[in-house]
Amino acid sequence: MTIKVVTIISIIMERKVFLKSLIIGALSAPAIIEGCKKSSSTVDDPSGTGTVTNSGTGNTSCTVAPTETEGPFPTKAPSSYSRSDITDGRTGYPLTSKITINTASNCAALAGAIVDIWHCDAEGNYSEYGGTGMQATNYQSVHFLRGRQVTDANGLVTFTSIFPGWYSGRATHIHVHVYTAAGNSLKITQIAFPEGSGAAVTLVNGYKKGMSGYTYNANDNVFSDDTLKIEVASVTGSLTEGFALTMKVNV
Numbered sequence: 001m002t003i004k005v006v007t008i009i010s011i012i013m014e015r016k017v018f019l020k021s022l023i024i025g026a027l028s029a030p031a032i033i034e035g036c037k038k039s040s041s042t043v044d045d046p047s048g049t050g051t052v053t054n055s056g057t058g059n060t061s062c063t064v065a066p067t068e069t070e071g072p073f074p075t076k077a078p079s080s081y082s083r084s085d086i087t088d089g090r091t092g093y094p095l096t097s098k099i100t101i102n103t104a105s106n107c108a109a110l111a112g113a114i115v116d117i118w119h120c121d122a123e124g125n126y127s128e129y130g131g132t133g134m135q136a137t138n139y140q141s142v143h144f145l146r147g148r149q150v151t152d153a154n155g156l157v158t159f160t161s162i163f164p165g166w167y168s169g170r171a172t173h174i175h176v177h178v179y180t181a182a183g184n185s186l187k188i189t190q191i192a193f194p195e196g197s198g199a200a201v202t203l204v205n206g207y208k209k210g211m212s213g214y215t216y217n218a219n220d221n222v223f224s225d226d227t228l229k230i231e232v233a234s235v236t237g238s239l240t241e242g243f244a245l246t247m248k249v250n251v
Contacts, residue, residue, distance in 0.1 A: 050203060050239040056194030058234035059248045064104035065189040066231060068222050071175060072134060073126040075146045078116045078177070085160040086147035092122040092162030093204055094242030099191075101155045101178055104250035109155030113186065113251075114179040117159055118146040122207040124167030135167075150181075163204050163243055168213065171220040172201050178251050187251040192223045192232045200235045200243050 059065075075081065097117065101110045120126050123137075127146060131138035145164075149157035166172050174191040193201050195216055205211055217223040223231055237243035 052200050052203065052236050052238065052243070053198030054194055054196050054202075055236045056199070056232050056234045057229070058232065058246055059230050059250070061228070061230065062102070062104055062107040062250055063228065063230055065187055065249045065251065066226065067188060068190045068231075070177065070188055071190075073118070073120075073129050074175070074177075075116060075118050075143075076128050078146070078148050081143060081146050082148045084147065084149060084158055086117070086145050087161050088127075088142070088144035090121045090144045090162055092165070092207065093239060095161050095163045095245060096242070097159045097161065097174065097245040097247070099157050099159070099176065100246075100248045101151050101157070102248060102250045107250070109151075109153065110251065111151055111153050111155060112181040113151045113155070114148060114181065114183065115151060115157045116146075116148045116177040116179075117174055119161070119164040119174040120167060121145060122162060122165040124165045124209070163200065165207055165209065166214055169215055169221070171195075171215050171217045171223060173220075173222070174245075176249060178249065187249065189249060190222055190231060191245070191247050191249075192217050192220075192226065192229075193245075194232055194235055200237065203239055 099115060099117070101113045101115060102108060103110050118126070121144065125135055125137050125139055127139045127142045127144045129135055130140055145161050147159055147161075149159065151157050164172050164174065172193045176187075176189050176191060177185070178187045178189075179185055193199070195201050202211075206214060217226070217232070226232070233245045233247040235243055235245050
């Protein structure tokens with residue numbers, strides 16, 4: 001009898017422990033699920049809309065674009081990449097860039113100019129380089145996010161790519177090199193992106209990297225002196241539909 005009583009009590013205690021674990025599990029499940037959602041999320045969208053509400057103004061003047069460095073990652077053979085779609089398999093939020101080249105003296109469209117652009121991928125890496133202290137990942141044998149187009153009668157070129165990521169010390173940007181039809185260099189400059197609440201940079205949130213350690217335009221060694229925001233493009237769009245950049249570069 002003593003053994004049976006002990007056995008029954010043991011079974012009852014085990015059932016209580018089991019039921020308690022079910023209750024605790026049920027209560028904590030939402031928190032666990034929410035935690036998983038947060039850890040897998042790559043986008044911080046404070047507005048809750050996923051749509052740009054701060055598009056910036058872009059360059060509306062006839063002021064000549066500032067001359068900037070080509071940086072440490074210029075395209076090695078730009079004439080080899082005459083193409084409008086420069087995505088080349090890189091993943092990220094779609095970005096269509098419409099860049100108009102004008103003559104600074106009268107703001108007239110410059111037709112027949114050669115325009116090269118290049119920028120980093122979602123992780124902040126450039127093609128054609130790597131395997132060094134400046135960029136650990138080796139992409140020397142590939143050529144993504146680089147391309148060349150010739151301006152039409154309206155001075156316009158259009159490129160399809162992805163929204164650039166960022167890397168240490170720099171704000172989000174696109175490099176631009178403009179040549180005459182004969183191939184003579186006219187202007188080397190860079191395009192900055194609008195920042196702040198509702199801007200595309202904020203919505204994209206550095207992809208998986210986040211924005212911790214990000215360098216904003218005001219502290220960027222290229223854009224910090226651009227008090228008139230001549231180098232800042234206008235960017236519209238959303239996380240679901242992709243983004244559109246428009247920029248006027250006066251040469």
